[in-house]
Amino acid sequence: MEKNIQINIQELIGLKKSFMLYVGGEYCSVCKVLRPKIFDAFDREFPNIDKLSIDIEDQREFVAQQNIFAVPTIIVYFEGKEFFRKSRNLSVDLFIEEVRRPYNIFS
Numbered sequence: 001m002e003k004n005i006q007i008n009i010q011e012l013i014g015l016k017k018s019f020m021l022y023v024g025g026e027y028c029s030v031c032k033v034l035r036p037k038i039f040d041a042f043d044r045e046f047p048n049i050d051k052l053s054i055d056i057e058d059q060r061e062f063v064a065q066q067n068i069f070a071v072p073t074i075i076v077y078f079e080g081k082e083f084f085r086k087s088r089n090l091s092v093d094l095f096i097e098e099v100r101r102p103y104n105i106f107s
Contacts (some may be wrong), residue, residue, distance in 0.1 A: 022053040
């Protein structure tokens, strides 16, 4: 996504059956390392989940409304409702296992 493009993320989440939002920051080294791992894992394990990565600085109003205070933060939604939220350092494998059951139910 290009920088400084304001989109209605909440509307986008509501339109998708399943959605993963990755909130990172330009100066966050953990974000840069974790993002490709998360996206690769979701592409492989959950092909029906739509994904979006945003920069916390570019979407300040949205991240404030969502109470996102740390980066990276990863939120998984099913049918417009938040099911999982993880922040900072996390195990990709454990996160994938947590998402697997609801994914199989909702997909």
